Amino acid sequence: MKGATGTTMFLTILLYVALIAFGAGLLYKIFNWFRYSISVGRRDISTSRRLGAAVSGILSMLFSAKILTLLKVFVLDVVLNVRILREDVLRWVMHMCLYGGFVLLLLMHALGQYTSAALFDDYYSTINPFLFLRDLFGVVVLVGVVIAVYRRFILRVPSLMSKAMDVYAIIIVAVIIVSGIVLQGTQVVSYSIYKEMVEDYSAASGGEEAEALEAYWVNNYGVVSPTMKRPFDEGLVVRGRQVHEMSCAECHARSQWGFASYGVAKVISPIAGGLDQAKVHMLLWYIHWFACLIGLAYLPFSKMFHLVASPVSLLANAVMDRGRSDPANIATRQMLELDACTHCGTCTSRCSVAAALEEIPNLNILPSEKILAIKGLAAGRELTDRERKDLQEGVYVCTNCYRCTVVCPVGINLQDLWFNVRETLLEKGIAEFSTLCPLSFSRGLMKAEMVHTDYQKPLTKAREAIVDKCELMKVPDKVVPLTQADRAFKSRLNLSGQASTFSVCFGCQTCTNVCPVVANYDNPQEILGLLPHQIMHACGLGVRDLAFGSNMLWDCLTCYQCQEQCPQGVCVTDVLYELKNLAVEYASGNTGESEGRP
Ligand code: SF4
Numbered sequence: 001m002k003g004a005t006g007t008t009m010f011l012t013i014l015l016y017v018a019l020i021a022f023g024a025g026l027l028y029k030i031f032n033w034f035r036y037s038i039s040v041g042r043r044d045i046s047t048s049r050r051l052g053a054a055v056s057g058i059l060s061m062l063f064s065a066k067i068l069t070l071l072k073v074f075v076l077d078v079v080l081n082v083r084i085l086r087e088d089v090l091r092w093v094m095h096m097c098l099y100g101g102f103v104l105l106l107l108m109h110a111l112g113q114y115t116s117a118a119l120f121d122d123y124y125s126t127i128n129p130f131l132f133l134r135d136l137f138g139v140v141v142l143v144g145v146v147i148a149v150y151r152r153f154i155l156r157v158p159s160l161m162s163k164a165m166d167v168y169a170i171i172i173v174a175v176i177i178v179s180g181i182v183l184q185g186t187q188v189v190s191y192s193i194y195k196e197m198v199e200d201y202s203a204a205s206g207g208e209e210a211e212a213l214e215a216y217w218v219n220n221y222g223v224v225s226p227t228m229k230r231p232f233d234e235g236l237v238v239r240g241r242q243v244h245e246m247s248c249a250e251c252h253a254r255s256q257w258g259f260a261s262y263g264v265a266k267v268i269s270p271i272a273g274g275l276d277q278a279k280v281h282m283l284l285w286y287i288h289w290f291a292c293l294i295g296l297a298y299l300p301f302s303k304m305f306h307l308v309a310s311p312v313s314l315l316a317n318a319v320m321d322r323g324r325s326d327p328a329n330i331a332t333r334q335m336l337e338l339d340a341c342t343h344c345g346t347c348t349s350r351c352s353v354a355a356a357l358e359e360i361p362n363l364n365i366l367p368s369e370k371i372l373a374i375k376g377l378a379a380g381r382e383l384t385d386r387e388r389k390d391l392q393e394g395v396y397v398c399t400n401c402y403r404c405t406v407v408c409p410v411g412i413n414l415q416d417l418w419f420n421v422r423e424t425l426l427e428k429g430i431a432e433f434s435t436l437c438p439l440s441f442s443r444g445l446m447k448a449e450m451v452h453t454d455y456q457k458p459l460t461k462a463r464e465a466i467v468d469k470c471e472l473m474k475v476p477d478k479v480v481p482l483t484q485a486d487r488a489f490k491s492r493l494n495l496s497g498q499a500s501t502f503s504v505c506f507g508c509q510t511c512t513n514v515c516p517v518v519a520n521y522d523n524p525q526e527i528l529g530l531l532p533h534q535i536m537h538a539c540g541l542g543v544r545d546l547a548f549g550s551n552m553l554w555d556c557l558t559c560y561q562c563q564e565q566c567p568q569g570v571c572v573t574d575v576l577y578e579l580k581n582l583a584v585e586y587a588s589g590n591t592g593e594s595e596g597r598p
């Protein structure tokens with residue numbers, strides 16, 4: 001008795017530990033939504049301001065017409081998952097089985113004492129419809145697990161990259177359900193459990209009544225008795241049924257209604273005696289219990305947290321407006337979107353540049369993998385050099401085509417994330433030379449949303465670094481005597497096939513005439529210094545400072561119009577691009593061969 005009390009107390013403590021871990025984890029993750037930001041312009045917004053903005057946003061939405069939108073999205077996207085159905089029917093079936101089955105099982109069975117018991121006066125988990133539904137929901141979840149394993153490991157859907165977190169999630173759910181069903185099966189056949197039940201709840205404590213009841217349960221409920229075997233005398237069974245109806249029927253439906261566990265019971269009945277003696281049902285009970293506790297405690301820190309974050313993300317995106325919503329709420333929404341990702345790979349299956357993975361072996365090119373890498377960056381973790389390079393390449397090898405955002409079933413605005421990561425990397429002083437131009441495509445799309453000083457910062461930093469090394473940049477009007485020709489500079493330019501084409505330039509100025517940057521200014525030379533055709537000429541002369549010092553070099557959009565129009569086939573844009581790289585190497589003191597040089 002003492003031992004049983006000690007075990008019960010130990011299990012109760014474990015349950016509370018798991019509940020505390022779950023609650024604390026949930027609060028921690030939700031608090032992080034309001035604490036961090038991936039957006040440069042919104043990072044200074046305080047947590048309290050963001051919490052206040054969220055509460056006021058929710059309240060104002062509840063009392064506006066947007067509540068109808070919210071209801072529609074809740075029914076179609078959260079409950080029915082129509083977005084997933086549009087993409088892939090098999091995946092939709094899997095999702096509905098896992099999500100629907102698990103939630104119903106949780107509400108009706110795991111939390112039965114608080115939910116089912118509160119709703120139904122005569123609730124017992126061993127009567128119908130609860131007995132039947134428990135097995136039905138369990139089997140539904142198992143079907144979802146089987147489809148998940150089939151898609152990942154047999155069908156090998158190309159866009160599904162299986163990470164450890166995906167495998168853990170599948171294993172935990174499978175262990176909970178399988179152990180639960182097998183446990184029920186061992187309980188059905190267990191003679192010791194039957195005897196305990198008779199002692200506790202039945203008046204048939206001995207003699208003929210007890211014998212009749214046992215015969216009835218062996219005959220109709222699957223109990224395996226060490227002494228009584230079928231077939232029984234019909235009169236004995238009839239008598240047993242009367243005792244059963246007096247003592248047991250009120251709280252026990254036929255075991256067959258629990259069709260999955262009854263199936264297991266039939267399979268194991270030949271060895272039921274041994275299993276009962278070895279108390280295998282106790283072992284299974286512990287496995288089931290610990291798996292549930294681990295699943296509960298681990299949920300906020302695992303991929304399963306998307307069960308909470310995905311619906312919130314869908315609802316938030318349905319009522320938020322990129323242009324008009326409070327920036328504090330946009331920062332919060334972006335953080336919750338990172339938790340909402342289910343790592344389903346839909347975005348990757350539609351990504352315009354996914355095929356580039358064959359040439360560039362960097363998983364961060366794929367949106368579904370990039371978003372995982374961004375989680376660490378958003379939480380302020382310092383990336384290693386390798387991680388940073390991979391992420392940087394990932395966000396720039398992107399055509400801004402928007403397809404990933406359109407198809408994401410949980411409504412994540414991936415486009416905004418890529419933009420914000422680019423800006424975050426630039427803010428950290430990690431330059432990406434193709435975007436230094438204030439008119440560059442990627443940054444230009446963000447211009448309206450950025451603080452002017454932030455927008456100029458990367459370019460200003462790069463120029464400051466070059467100014468230290470290039471005298472010409474310190475001269476306002478750029479009218480200076482030519483510096484001496486730099487043979488080393490010229491010979492390094494000649495290393496690249498594209499860059500060496502400057503030598504055939506005959507100065508027709510077509511490149512300058514078609515250049516949109518040049519056309520942007522009334523008096524371009526004043527702002528830009530040397531124009532494209534003049535830079536080609538400076539290269540020919542080997543005057544490094546003149547070439548590096550021209551603002552044109554840094555303002556080039558990399559639009560390739562000059563290169564396409566050049567009658568001599570000079571790779572004007574490539575020359576400018578390489579010059580930029582050389583200038584940065586030069587400014588950083590690294591004038592050796594660059595590993596990243598084209
Ligand atoms: S971002 Fe969206 S589409 Fe891409 S893996 Fe995550 S949930 Fe799936």
Ligand code: SF4
Binds near residue numbers: 347353401403
């Ligand atoms: S926006 Fe970028 S990441 Fe998204 S689908 Fe297009 S190329 Fe891929």
Ligand code: SF4
Binds near residue numbers: 504569
């Ligand atoms: S268009 Fe070609 S040939 Fe003409 S100036 Fe430019 S680079 Fe030289």
Ligand code: SF4
Binds near residue numbers: 511514515560563573
């Ligand atoms: S690529 Fe050529 S045309 Fe385009 S901005 Fe640069 S210099 Fe001008």
